[in-house]
Amino acid sequence: MTIQLDHLVKKYGRQTVVNDVSLEIEQGELFVLLGASGSGKSTILRIIAGLTSLDSGSVQLNGRDVTRLSPQQRDTGFVFQNYSLFRHLNAAANIEFGLKVRKAHRKDRQARVTELLNMIGLDGLGGRMPAQLSGGQQQRVALARALAPNPSVLLLDEPFGALDVKIRGQLRHSLREIQQQLQITTILVTHDQEEAFELADRIGIIDRGVLLEVGTPAQLYRRPKHLYTANFLGTANVLNARRNGKTVYVGQVSLPAPSETEHLQNQDVHLVCRPEEIDLALEQELISGSLIGRGRISNITFAGSLERATVQLMDISAAKPLHVLLSPEKVRSLGAIPGQEVFVGIQDFHLLPFQEN
Amino acid sequence: MREIGPKNPLQILLILLVLAYAAALIIAPIYAISDGAIERGWQPIKDTLQDDGVQHALRITFEFSIIATLLNTVFGVIIAWVLARQRFYGRTLVNALVDIPFVFSPVIAGYTMIVLFGRNGWLEPTTFAIVFAYPGIILAKTFVALPFVSREVGPVLESLPIEPEEAAYTLGASRWSTFWQIVMPGIWVGVIYGVVLTLARSLGEFGAVAVVSGGIEGKTETATMYVYRALHDRNRIGAYSISLVLGAVSVLILLVMSLLKWRLDRQRG
Numbered sequence: 001m002t003i004q005l006d007h008l009v010k011k012y013g014r015q016t017v018v019n020d021v022s023l024e025i026e027q028g029e030l031f032v033l034l035g036a037s038g039s040g041k042s043t044i045l046r047i048i049a050g051l052t053s054l055d056s057g058s059v060q061l062n063g064r065d066v067t068r069l070s071p072q073q074r075d076t077g078f079v080f081q082n083y084s085l086f087r088h089l090n091a092a093a094n095i096e097f098g099l100k101v102r103k104a105h106r107k108d109r110q111a112r113v114t115e116l117l118n119m120i121g122l123d124g125l126g127g128r129m130p131a132q133l134s135g136g137q138q139q140r141v142a143l144a145r146a147l148a149p150n151p152s153v154l155l156l157d158e159p160f161g162a163l164d165v166k167i168r169g170q171l172r173h174s175l176r177e178i179q180q181q182l183q184i185t186t187i188l189v190t191h192d193q194e195e196a197f198e199l200a201d202r203i204g205i206i207d208r209g210v211l212l213e214v215g216t217p218a219q220l221y222r223r224p225k226h227l228y229t230a231n232f233l234g235t236a237n238v239l240n241a242r243r244n245g246k247t248v249y250v251g252q253v254s255l256p257a258p259s260e261t262e263h264l265q266n267q268d269v270h271l272v273c274r275p276e277e278i279d280l281a282l283e284q285e286l287i288s289g290s291l292i293g294r295g296r297i298s299n300i301t302f303a304g305s306l307e308r309a310t311v312q313l314m315d316i317s318a319a320k321p322l323h324v325l326l327s328p329e330k331v332r333s334l335g336a337i338p339g340q341e342v343f344v345g346i347q348d349f350h351l352l353p354f355q356e357n
Numbered sequence: 358m359r360e361i362g363p364k365n366p367l368q369i370l371l372i373l374l375v376l377a378y379a380a381a382l383i384i385a386p387i388y389a390i391s392d393g394a395i396e397r398g399w400q401p402i403k404d405t406l407q408d409d410g411v412q413h414a415l416r417i418t419f420e421f422s423i424i425a426t427l428l429n430t431v432f433g434v435i436i437a438w439v440l441a442r443q444r445f446y447g448r449t450l451v452n453a454l455v456d457i458p459f460v461f462s463p464v465i466a467g468y469t470m471i472v473l474f475g476r477n478g479w480l481e482p483t484t485f486a487i488v489f490a491y492p493g494i495i496l497a498k499t500f501v502a503l504p505f506v507s508r509e510v511g512p513v514l515e516s517l518p519i520e521p522e523e524a525a526y527t528l529g530a531s532r533w534s535t536f537w538q539i540v541m542p543g544i545w546v547g548v549i550y551g552v553v554l555t556l557a558r559s560l561g562e563f564g565a566v567a568v569v570s571g572g573i574e575g576k577t578e579t580a581t582m583y584v585y586r587a588l589h590d591r592n593r594i595g596a597y598s599i600s601l602v603l604g605a606v607s608v609l610i611l612l613v614m615s616l617l618k619w620r621l622d623r624q625r626g
Contacts, residue, residue, distance in 0.1 A: 051523050071526040078527040084520035088542040097538075098528035142524075149528065 002027045002185040003048065003153060008057035010043055010209075017043050018054070019209035028183040030176070032196040034232070035206030041189045044206070045155050048187065049076045062152050077146030077184075081158040083138040085130040091141045092117070092126030098149040116144040119178060136167040143175070147182070154179070154186040160195065172198055193233050197221075205229045221274075223260065227352055230272045237278070237322045241271040243351060251316035255290045261351040268354035275325040279345040280311065280334060289347035295322065297340045300331075307331050311344060390604055394597035405598040410575045411583060415602060417494065418580040422559035425498035429555045433506025434548060438536070440507070441514040458503045466500055467568025489571040494579060497565035502558040506551030513547035514540070546618055553614040557607050 003025040010018035017040040025031045033041040046052035048059055050071035058067040066074045085094050092113050099109040117126050120140040130138055139159060146154060159175070160168040176199055179186050190196055196203050197217045205212040205220065205228070213225045221233050230236040241250045243264050248255045250271055261269075280295070281287045293315035300309045307328070310321040322344070326336065334342065364372075394402055405411055440452055458466065473480050474487040474496075487493045517540070525535040541548075563581040570577035578586070580599050587595035 049523075049527050051526070071523070072529050072531060074527070076527055078524060080520045080524065082518065082520060084518060084524050086521055086525075086539055086542075097525065097530070101525075101529040101534070145524070145528070 002029075002062055003031075003187065004060040005044070005048070006058045006060075008044065008047060008059070009055045010040070010047060010052065011055050017209050018047065021057075021206075021209075021211045023204060023211060023214065025185060025187065027185055029201045030179050030186045030188065030199055032200035032203045033187060033189045033206055034193060034196045034203050035191060036232070037191055039191075039206045040209040041191075041206045042157050045078075045157050045187060045189050048074075048153070049078050049155055050074050051078070075149075075152050077149070077151035077154045079139070079142050079146050079154070079156040079159045081161045083130070083135070083142045083162075085138055085142055085145070087130055089130075090126065091122065091128050091130070091133065094130070094141055095126075095144045095148050097145060102149055112148060116148055119147075119181075120144045121174065134167075135163050136171055139163065139171060140174070143178070147178075147184070152185065154184050156186065156188040158190055159188065160192075161190075168195075175199065197233075205232065207232075222348070223350055224272070224352070227270060227272070227355060230350075230352065235275050235323050237273045237275065237320075239271040239273070239316070239319055240354070241269050241351070243267060243269050248351065250292060251319070253290075253292045253316070255292070255346075255349075258349070258351060264351050264353060269351045270354055271349055272352055273322075273346050273349040275308070275323040277346055277348045278311075278322055278324045279347060280309070280324060280326065280330065280336075280342040281345070282334060282342060284343050287343050287345035289345040291343060291345050292316070293344055295342055295344040297336055297338055297342060299338060300326075300336055307336075309336065311342065313344060314341075387604060390597060390600045393593070394601045397594070401594045402598045402601065405595050406602070410578070411595070411599065413575055414578050414580045414583040415599065417491070417577075418560060418603075419606075421491065421495045421498055421579075422556060424495050425502060425559040426552060426556045428495075428499050429502055429506050429559075430548065430552055433503070433551055433555070434510055434544075436507040437510035437514050437544075438540070441511055442519070455504050455507055458501050463497075463501050463562065463564030463566075464568055467497055467565035470496060470500075470565075470569045488569055489573065489577060491577070493569040494566050494577060497569045498559040498562050501562050501565050502555040505554040505558065506548065509551035509554070510544050510547040513544045517543050545621055549614050549618055549621075553610055556610055560603060560606065 003023070005021055005023045008018050008021040009016065019040075021044060023031075033044060035041040043052055047054050048061075050066065050069060050073075054067070058065060060066065061074060061076070085091075086097065089097070095113045095116050096109050099112060104112070113126060117123055120143060122137060122140055122144075125133070125137070128137075130141070133141065139162075143156075143159070156175075160171050163171065172195060175188075188195075188199060200217055202214055202216055203220055204214045205226070207228050213220065213229060215223075220229055224230045224233065227238065230238070239250050241248050243249075243257050243261065244266055246257050248257045248269070248271060277289070279288045280297075284291060293313055295311040295313045298310050298312050298321055300307055302308075303325075306325045309324045309326055311324055312321045313319045326334070330336075334340070336342075406415075436455060440448065440455075470493060471488050472478055474493070475481065476488075478488075485492065487496065521539055522535050525539045526532075530538065561581060562579075563585065566579055567582055567585070570579065570582075572578050572582045572586070574586070580603055584596045584599050584603075587593075587599070
């Protein structure tokens with residue numbers, strides 16, 4: 001276990017920003033802490049690095065209890081959102097900083113700097129001052145600077161937040177490559193679920209200081225344990241339902257209950273279904289999945305490769321409009337226009353215990 | 358660089374106003390001193406400056422002003438750093454207290470020191486004298502110029518992001534070396550300005566030093582006090598000569614520091 005957090009608590013005055021967070025992260029794993037802004041995810045990262053003190057709990061890195069150690073003694077590499085390079089030093093000197101602090105030999109330092117500049121794809125730009133580098137290049141240098149002393153843990157706080165979409169994509173890709181090549185245990189903090197999906201081995205969902213749940217991107221997307229997770233990761237259609245025996249009742253419609261929801265016996269539940277799991281057809285027999293009734297298309301928006309439609313269910317009262325993703329082929333076969341009546345089926349869905357909003 | 362475009366009459370008027378103001382308040386006195394001093398040629402000035410009393414006054418003025426400036430530079434930077442980077446109970450109060458030397462009359466400051474350190478004072482030292490002696494002069498010069506460095510450095514420090522310092526910590530750098538290697542390069546210009554103002558203020562200080570030193574001729578009499586006494590004694594040449602030296606040094610300091618700042622700015626690109 002490279003990183004082990006036990007019952008971390010951090011309060012600012014009367015506000016608890018990190019509320020009893022425990023987490024274990026394996027050697028070589030890329031773990032993403034995902035949450036809205038102000039959820040406390042950055043605070044957790046800063047606690048691990050020793051930049052923020054904690055009120056209770058403990059932090060272990062590689063089996064060593066570092067809770068009471070200063071940032072200097074923790075052996076972590078930290079990358080900030082706003083690059084935070086040393087403005088008065090050139091790229092090479094920035095990367096070299098941590099090596100100089102450790103009093104490494106001049107030759108070793110230079111070799112390491114060259115190696116890192118190469119790794120981040122900035123060969124020959126070591127002499128540039130930070131102001132002469134683009135945002136993406138600066139963040140690459142910041143990454144190299146953090147990696148230079150071979151830290152046991154790499155911590156990244158919204159590292160791509162300040163960059164435009166295209167550069168962000170390139171940097172994510174580079175980060176993933178470098179991380180896998182070095183097999184360095186990494187925690188990345190972000191509010192961007194797309195980024196989390198693309199990078200993470202596992203994701204931890206943080207909401208108001210609480211670590212709600214942890215899982216692989218697919219687990220959290222398909223089988224979340226919390227409604228918050230379902231709504232935070234992409235779009236979720238949520239219907240009120242009840243599970244009795246092996247059957248789920250949604251209004252007048254009954255569906256076979258998913259086998260892994262045995263624990264939700266004889267109670268009110270939320271039925272959660274992703275837009276891409278909903279099928280629309282003009283005839284009942286053409287529906288794939290389970291039919292849940294008829295609906296009326298209320299809106300269609302072009303969304304690039306797919307089209308986004310909202311469908312109001314006609315047979316289930318008080319249901320919110322369903323969000324549906326339609327392939328171009330589907331749109332053609334439906335001749336989909338607003339106001340059109342269709343049959344609605346759902347393929348994969350998930351049940352969560354009912355909770356009042 | 359801002360573009361210099363055509364100006365409207367109001368702008369021209371304002372510029373002229375600033376020039377006239379500067380001329381009346383700065384250039385005219387400088388001219389008057391220089392002109393008055395050399396009206397009978399350089400010889401009387403040379404003679405005055407070779408006088409033992411004058412040399413002593415000038416020497417202690419410069420020496421003690423430099424000591425006061427060093428003290429204020431070190432403590433000013435520390436004060437600025439603590440106020441900008443640390444959060445503690447009473448910080449606002451300390452922040453306000455730093456400005457006290459600016460609002461205190463120097464004469465009262467000097468008198469306070471006599472009350473504190475003088476005979477039967479609360480903090481009267483037993484082994485050496487402060488009041489009517491050199492330590493009192495240093496103390497007075499230090500006190501009156503105390504806020505300059507911290508007030509110049511503080512805003513610069515506040516405007517610097519804290520993350521580079523934190524990055525240095527995670528890279529293993531101690532607070533001390535982080536300060537020298539990461540913080541200092543960012544606040545140099547502020548420090549330089551603070552030092553210029555502190556040195557100028559210390560050199561020119563009169564009120565507090567006069568009270569606390571007693572102004573003993575040939576002993577605790579500083580340059581400004583010499584000028585004051587010379588004027589009193591209708592020794593115009595003496596007053597002019599020392600004023601000329603002090604004025605020239607002030608201008609020289611300003612030039613050197615401007616040059617330094619210009620070079621630093623150019624290095625940054």
